[in-house]
Amino acid sequence: MDRAKQRGPYAKTAARRADILRAARDSFAEHGYAGASLRDIAKRAGITHAGLLHHFQNKDEVLTAVLAQRDDEEWERSFTEADGQSSPRRYLAETLLQHQKTPELMRLWAELAASASRPGHPAHxxxxxxNERVRSYTAEAMRERAAEGRLPEGLDADSAAALFLAVLHGLQMQWLLNQDLDIIAPLNRFFDLILLPADGQNSTGTSA
Known part of the structure; x- marks a missing residue:
């Protein structure tokens, strides 16, 4: 049997799932998780309700897939930015501003992350x-900066990573409660506090 034909059904399934996730993003952003329905998502994706259930068992599973997809996109982008030697400050600022364009998805992420802390939750x-992947990646980045002498004395890489992630998540939660709040300036100020400037650069440089 031709290899292309063998791959056909799998490619079609992947494309259909992608259509569903795009439709789900739009539905969640417009109606919120509670207001969105599988039937609305199916309609937006151009399939039947039964067709959607062939790919996802319930709305929780769809939401988890939507958020995981966005997470994977940002993870891939972070490596692309790193390869291009772009400033982490600039990357994070752009990412946060992008998140703010869809506050409902930010809110859903925060709600799901809290709910998934229960061991019995399907997304646990x-x-x-x-969490372990992000913590490990951030700690490794902090260790590289520690080796460059850029962490303050007494601050180890693991603690710096934990503090950074706490500030990043906390600022986003504050913004959800007050969307007039500027969270970019405090984030940059936090960078100034925990990352010493590289040789020849001032404390407000973008090499952090």
């Missing part, structure tokens, strides 16, 4: 794995 394993 995903969030545990994600």
């Amino acid at each position: 394993a995903y969030f545990v794995d994600r």
Whole structure:
């Protein structure tokens, strides 16, 4: 049997799932998680309700997939930016501003992350794995800066990573409660506090 034909059904399934996730993003952003329905998502994706259930068992599973997809996109982008030697400050600022364009998805992420802390939650394993992956990646970045002598005396890489993630998540939560709040300036100020400037650069440089 031709290899292309063998791949056909799998490619079609992947494309259909992508259509569903795009439709779900739009539905969640417009109606919120509670207001969105699988039937509305199916309609937007151009399939039947039964067709959607062939790919996802329930709305929780759809939401988890939507958020995981966005997370994967940002993870990939972070590596692209790093390869291009773009400033982490600039990357994070752009990411936060992008998130603010869809506050409903930010809110859903925060709600799901809290709910998934329960071991019995269907997204528990995903969030545990994600948290460890992000923590490990951030700690490694902090260790590189420690080796360059850029962490303040007495601040180890693991603690710097934990503080950074706490500030990042906390600022986003504050913005959800007050969307007039500027969270970029405090984030940059936090960078100034925990990351010493590289040789020959001032404390407000963008090499952090």
